[in-house]
Amino acid sequence: MLWRLVLLLCFSALPLRAEEVVLGLSKDKVAITATFEGSEILIFGAVKREEPIPDVPLDVVIAVAGPSEPVTVRRKDRRFGIWVNTDVVVLDSAPSFYAVATTGPLDKVMSDTEDLRHRVSIPRAIRSVGAASMAEDAERFTDALIRIRRDQGAYAVREGAVVLDQETLFRGAIQLPANLTEGEYLTRIFLTREGRVVSQLETVIDVRKVGLERWLYTLSRQQPLVYGLMSLAIAIAAGWGASAAFQAMRRG
C-alpha cells in the first residue's frame, strides 16, 4: 500500500506531457532489391498540444540507428621499417548506420545531460565500455571508427536539416546509403526546449532484402553446401557456355 503511494507520488511529480509528437514516415519499410541504390526517408510530423505555445522556442532532433555490432579497430605502427597492425581495440557495439538531423546545432538544441541520457550524438551512440582496458588512448580508436564510417557515408550529422513550421509542423529527410545492412533501424524523434527533452517518440524502419537477394542470402546461410555446389555449377556452366559460344562465333 505504502509502495503504491510512493509510486503515485513519483508519477505525479513528473511533468505532464504537455506536448506530444504525431509522426509520419514516407515509408516504414525499405526493400533492398538487386538494383538498390540507396533511399531517402522523409520523416514528418506535428506537435500535438492542448495549451498555448510556450515562449521558449521548440527544437526537433531525429536520430536513425542501424543494427549495432561489435567492431574491431586496428592501428598500424612502424616496426622494422614496415607498417604492421599493432594495437587492437574492440568496441562493444557500434551501429552500422547512424544519422542525426536537427533544427539547429546539436549542442544547442540538446543539453549534454540529455545527450548522455538518450545517447544521441555519434560518439555517445557507440558503446565502448571495455575499450579503455585495451589501449591507453582508446578514444582515438572510437574517433577513427567515426571518421572512417563518416567518410563512407554511414554516419552523418545534419544540423539544421529539420524544418519546423510555426512551432508545430516539422519535416526532415534521412539519406540511406546504397551499402545498407539488413535489420531494424530504430528511429527516435525528440522535442526539446532549452536543451531539455520535453517529448520523445520511437519507431522502427524495417530494412530487408527482398526477392532474389533474400533467397540467395537465406540459401547461403541455411544450406551452405547446396549454395556452394550451386556456385560451382553456375561457374562451370558459364565457363563451358562462353567457350562454346566463342567456338560457334569463330566458325560462323
Added chain:
Amino acid sequence: MQIYLPIAEVSVNAFLLLGLGGLVGILSGMFGVGGGFILTPLLFLVGIPPAVAVATGANQIMAASFSAVLAHFRRKTVDLEMGTVLLIGGLIGAALGVMVFNYLKSLGQVDLLVTLCYVVFLGVIGGMMFFESLRAIRNTRRGVPPKRKKHGWVHRLPFKMRFRTSGLYISVIPPLLVGTSVGVLAAIMGVGGGFIMVPAMIYILGMPTKVVVGTSLFQIIFVTAFTTLLHATTNYTVDIALAVLLLVGGVIGAQFGTSIGTRMKAEQLRILLAIMVLAVCGKLALDLLITPSELYSLGAGEGA
C-alpha cells in the same frame, strides 16, 4: 548501373565488375594463371570486404580456368598425367596449408604474413622469370640455339613415369612436391597458385611452355573448386551475384587471352607475366613501406 550484392552487402557498378572479370580472364587465358593474385587486391579496391573477395575470387577463377582449359584441350596442350600428379600433391598441400593458416591466425598478424608471402614469392619468381626470358630473347636474336635440357637431380630420382604430352620421362616425386608446396601457399595466400605453378613447371620440371599453361589451368580448376566449397560452408562468404558478374567478363576474356597466347612467342609470354608479377609485388611492398593515409582499419566482430 549499380547492383546490390546479397552476401557482400555493398552496392557496386555492374560494368566495373564485368571489366575487372574480363581483364583477369585475358590474363588467365594468356598465361595459365588463375589471376587471383591480381583479382583479389582489385576487389579490395572496389570496396568488397576482404573475406568475400577471397572466397568469390576462387569461384570466379574456377569458371575462367574451366573456360580456358576447354580451349587448351582442343589444342591438346594439357598434360593430363602431369596434371593429376600435381593435383594429388596440391590437395595434400591445401589441407596442410589450411592448418598452417589457422595456426598463424591464432598467433595474430595473419594479414601481414600473407602480404609478406606475396611480396617474397612474387618478387623472387618475377625476377627469375624476367631475367631468364630476357636472356632467351637475346639468344634467339643472336641466333644461339637453345640449350638441350640438362639431366640434373630431377632425373636421378626413382619412381619414374612417362609424361607423353610433355615429352618427359621423370620421377613422380618432383611434381608431387611442387604440387604440395603450391597447395600450401595457395591455401595461405588464398589464390589458385598458378603464378607459382607455371614457373615451377618450366624451371624445375622442365616442361615445354605451351603445355604448362593448359596443365596449370587443369590443376587450378580443382584447387579453386575445393577452396570455394570450403569458404561457402565455413565462412558463408561466396557471393554468387558478384561471381556471376565477374565470370561473365572472365570467360569471354579467357577465350581472347588463349588466342592471344597461342600467337605469341614463349619468351615474350614469360617476360610479360614476369613484368606483371613484379608490378603486383612492387605495389604490395610499397603498401608496407609507405606511411598509410589511414592508420586505423575496421574489422567485424570480436576476432581480435
